[in-house]
Amino acid sequence: MYLNSIFSNPERLERLGDIAQSSFLPLIEAAVQFTLPLSVISFILGLFLAVVTALARISTVRVLQWIARVYVSIIRGTPLLVQLFILFYGLPTVGVTIDPFPAAVIGFSLNVGAYASEVIRAAILSIPKGQWEAADTIGMSYSQTLRRVILPQASRVSVPPLSNTFISLVKDTSLAALILVTEMFRVAQQIAATNYEFLLLYGQAALIYWIICFLLSLVQGRLENRFDRYVSR
């Protein structure tokens, strides 16, 4: 029905073309200004948190293990949207007010931290014991062993799952629209609210998300190739 009416109506077609053209730039702008920075910053902070959490999980200190477990359990056991709402709408009721963007960064970082910590923990545990022993016997300290021997190898193993985490994150940033971050999806909503062309605007947003994720998967492939340099097959 809808398609029929478009094609039988050249004026409507023209109007859609105009809207698509004029909304394209604001959407890209929002992606560059908010979606991508939000993704990248949250991913970097999240990865840092993930490494710390993974190390806490494999440490021999009970308290650290326990804290890490509880953190991962809470984040994995509650919806991301609920976490964002607690940070942005919930905390102000106890006097803690956070702006939309930082609130989103905190929420997404905590999320990446929890999920990626499991990936990194598994990757660290997959490195053969002999590597730790070789590092021991040449006199490396624990932190040297991690930095020079274990993490470089673990990161190779982690590239595919962490790429997935990042791609999911890029898409999940659309949830930030609901805590008033003017990222790409929110801009699409705002434009659509003025002209009621929901299918067009959300379709455009979807297309841009897809292009970003497609480019990321290309980057993933290149990273994997680079790491494969030293791996026997």
Next chain:
Amino acid sequence: MISIKNLHKSFGELEVLKGIDLDVEKGQTIVVIGPSGSGKTTFLRCLNILEKPSAGTVEIGGLVADFSKPMSKKQIMAFRKQSAMVFQHYNLFPHMTALDNILEGPVTVQKKDKAQAKEKALALLDKVGLSDKADSYPHQLSGGQQQRVGIARALALEPKVMLFDEPTSALDPELVGEVLQVMKDLAQEGMTMVVVTHEMRFAKGAADEVLFMDSGRIVERGTPDEVFNRPQEERTKRFLNLIQDTDTI
């Protein structure tokens, strides 16, 4: 060079080393043989404190470790520096070239001057016959080549004692010789070595003393000729028969 007194090691209830005594002179090569599970690997690992012994004292190169007392990390590090270990499965760092594997100890750990360390590392590679493999990654090398890099990596630490845990037992037969040759050269140059191996040729050609271990004890010791040709203990005889049958020694 090495003086071991009453060395014990237990894993929980399981007592794996039941009092080892051993003195090794500077420049001597000791070969340790014995059935699987007799504690040979554990013994070597205790000398490098990869396993913390339960009791006993070990002196290497003038440094004494008394394992009945707690040791600080620093003490362990200092003691560990006296010896270097060559592993059965090489345990090279797969993400580093042969050269970088060798440099890791001197440069990252011992903070030596990079240029000098590199010169020395290249000399070591040359010594183990791999001067053209400096930039190869471990997976680009054969098992024998990897193990020779492993030996060079250990030598780069300038240890007073080299410990070898079945360095050739993971190798294809045709690659065993090249590794044993490097080890023989080392022995000839006066390196003090403790070698767990069942390679009879090596033991006969290079060992000053052969130890036969069983169930966590040194059951018999002597020159290669004494232990291999005139064993006194029943258990030694049985073990030698067994491995000579399968021709693996």
